[in-house]
Each structure stands twice: as structure tokens, then as C-alpha cells.
Amino acid sequence: MDQLINKYEAKLIQAGLGEPSGPCRPIVGGLDHSLAWNRTGPETEVLAPLFSAMAINSLVCLRPTAPYGRIIGFLADQALGSGKPIRPTDCETRTFLHDLPVVPELSTEQIQKELRQRKCVIVADHNKAGASAAPAIVAHGTVSPEQGFVVASSVVFACFVKFFSDYLTLLRAGSATDRMHRLYDEMLPTLTQPPPELPDLIRGPLDTEEAVYAAMVQAGRKTVEYGLVDSYFGNISYCRNNTLYISQTGSSLDELQGCIDPVPLDGSSSAGLTASSELTAHLETVARTSANAILHGHPRFSVILSMDCDPVQKQMCKFSDRCHTHCPKERSVNRIPVVPGEVGTGLTGLCHTLPPAFERAPGVIVYGHGLFTIGKNDFREAFAILMDVETRCQKTYMDKVNRLRN
Helix, strand or coil, X not given: CHHHHHHHHHHHXXXXXXXXXXXXXXXXXXXXXXXXXXXXXXXXXXXXXXXXXXXXXXXXXXXXXXXXXXXXXXXXXXXXXXXXXXXXXXXXXXXXXXXXXXXXXXXXXXXXXXXXXXXXXXXXXXXCCCCECCXXXXXXXXXXXXXXXXXXXXXXXXXXXXXXXXHHHHHHHCCCCHHHHHHHHHHHHHXXXXXXXXXXXXXXXXXXXXXXXHHHHHHHHHHHHCCCCXXXXXXXXXXXXXXXXXXXXXXXXXXXXXXXXXXXXXXXXXXXHHECCCHHHHHHHHHHCCCCEEEEECCHHHHHHHCCCXXXXXXXXXXXXXXXXXXXXXXXXXXXEEECCECCCCCCEHHHHHHHHCXXXXXXXXXXXXXXXXXXXXXXXXXXXXXXXXXXXXXXXXXXXXXXXX
16 A cells, blocks of 8 residues: 555656645555555544545545646635535546535545545635635545545646636636636746657557557657646557557556557457447547547647637527537637547447548547547657647637737
């Protein structure tokens, strides 16, 4: 358990969500033969009783670093003022988290009440005078600290996306608050940093199975390292000799060793049973294009702009409560198609909307979900497109804000 505790503390720090020391150093606890923490503090005294009260085996308590802590603090104050939870509308929140409950202070009873119904709770941490310290995300697991890591990092992603989505919408409506303006201005220095240089990925064509595995492991790891994901979510595939090699469902993009399934295109094997839930969309994309490499990440501003819609038009649209599956409008961001669709093979599945869109562009954004890109012989092109689209989406977002504010 100690190894897992230290591993997921390190992952939160490497992702830029926590710090190696101070109050923003993550707290990770695990119960095996005894309860162990990576570090102790006032929080552990409050959290320790939850292990016996809830029959859990792990907890993560994260006070996110700037700017994430400021964003979550703002949204938490809004939620407490309204008496309602935070309700992001990105795909991961709709699918896994549903909503994000908020409590005012670090209290065993308050946290336990919310964790019995949800995977996490946000602690605004108001003191008796009403002032707020850095907010905390508390998430639990019944199997491994990995569960808390995934939930906590997904909460940070969801709140980031929600703040920027809400800000753009409220700017259009003329109702953005002074506090939102100040918060956005404070974050501008982090948004205007130049993008990093592209990684030196393995060059194709990938002629052997070993080369395919090595290239997929490398590209997946770099996608996470470059912050082009939510937590470690995403998927990746490569087609060679009529076999689609694809990451397994629930696998970590940065830990793909042993988590890649070879799926014959003729359906002659049951290997696809453990493959990514977006297997069908990958197969259809390979069939419709000349691409062999497919890379899917969740870059933040691509997700934010995918949900950007004129409030007046949205109010008039009969599908306004089902944008992510039924949006009838042909949309694009910087000539990159934006399509609706949900994970899986149902009537509104991505397998119906994603592959046709690739006939128009080498990248496709899925509403509220993320970005898919393709490459011919290796992942170099797909990764470059992923970074380029996200960089341009971030600039497009800031340009929209500047126009609306000036």
C-alpha cells in the first residue's frame, strides 16, 4: 500500500495539481493491515474516521495549486450561495461524477454524508469568520488509491472547463461578474505561455508488432506528460497487417505496457472484449481513411470551445438539453469539425459521427469530450495535430474574450 500511496501522490504533483511541500502537497491514505498516510496534518485527523465509517480502503485529499485552487474556490462559493452542487457539463462529469457536492468546512460528518452519495466532495474550508482557505477535494476508493487520484484530477479538469465555459457564456449575456473578470485576468499569464516543443516520437512506418507496442506506449505517455488529457483518460490505436492494436478500456495512457489489445479487423478474435469502449469508432475511422494511427486526448480548450454556443440560439434549439448527442448544427472550430456523440455503439454513439468527420479534417472534436487525431505511418502527425488544435483553441478562446470585453 505504501508504494501505491507514494505513486499517486507523485502523479498528482507531476500533473501540476499539487506541490511537493506545503499545504498543497497531496494527502493520500490507504488501509491494508493498518492505516497509512503519505503525510499527516489536520486533515488526516478528520479523514481517518471515514475508513471505518464507510468501509473504504483509500482516500485522496488534494488542495489544488494555482490557478486550479482559485477556480474551484470560486465555484465552491457559488455552490454554497445557491445551495446546489457544482454541475459541470463535460463528458466525464456527465458519465462518472454527475455533480460535485460542496461543504463549507473540513468536517468528518459533512464529508461522510456527501461521500455516501458521490465519489468526491469539495471542501470550501470557510472558517468561522467566513474567510476561505484553499479548497480541498476529497475522493475515496474501495480498491486502490488510483480511484481517488482519477476522481480528484477529473474534478480539477471539470471545474477548469466549467469556469471558462461559464465565463464566455456570461460575457455574451453581459452578466459576467467582477470577480470572474479578476480571476480570468489573474490566470492570463499561465494561458499565454508558449507551447512546448513537440516530443521526438518513434518514426514510422511501424513494421513489427514490437514497434507498434513501443510507439503506442511512448505516445500515450507523452500525451499525459503534455497535459493533453483529463487525468489519464484517452485512447490510442494503430492498424498493422489487418489488426488494430488499441488501448484497453480503463487503461492509463501513461502506463500502457500490457494494456494493448490486438483486434483483427475481420472479427475473428474476442480480443476486443477488453478493448477501449471507443473500439468501433476507431475501426470505422481506419476503414474510412488512410490513417493507421489514432490518438484521443482531452485537451481543455478544445473541450471548452466544443460547448460554446450562442445563448439565444441555444434557447431556441429543441435539442438544447441534449447537445452532446443530438446537436443538429454542422459546427467547427478553426476548421476542425465538432460533432456530437457518446461513448459506445448506440444510436447516438461516436461510431456514427466521428469517422465521417475525419473525411473533412485530420482532427475531430467531440462535444464536451475531447479531440481525436489521425496519422498515416506513426503518431508524430497525430500528436502534432493534437497540440496544434489545442494551442489554436486556446488562442481562439482568448480572442473571443477580448472582443467581448472591449
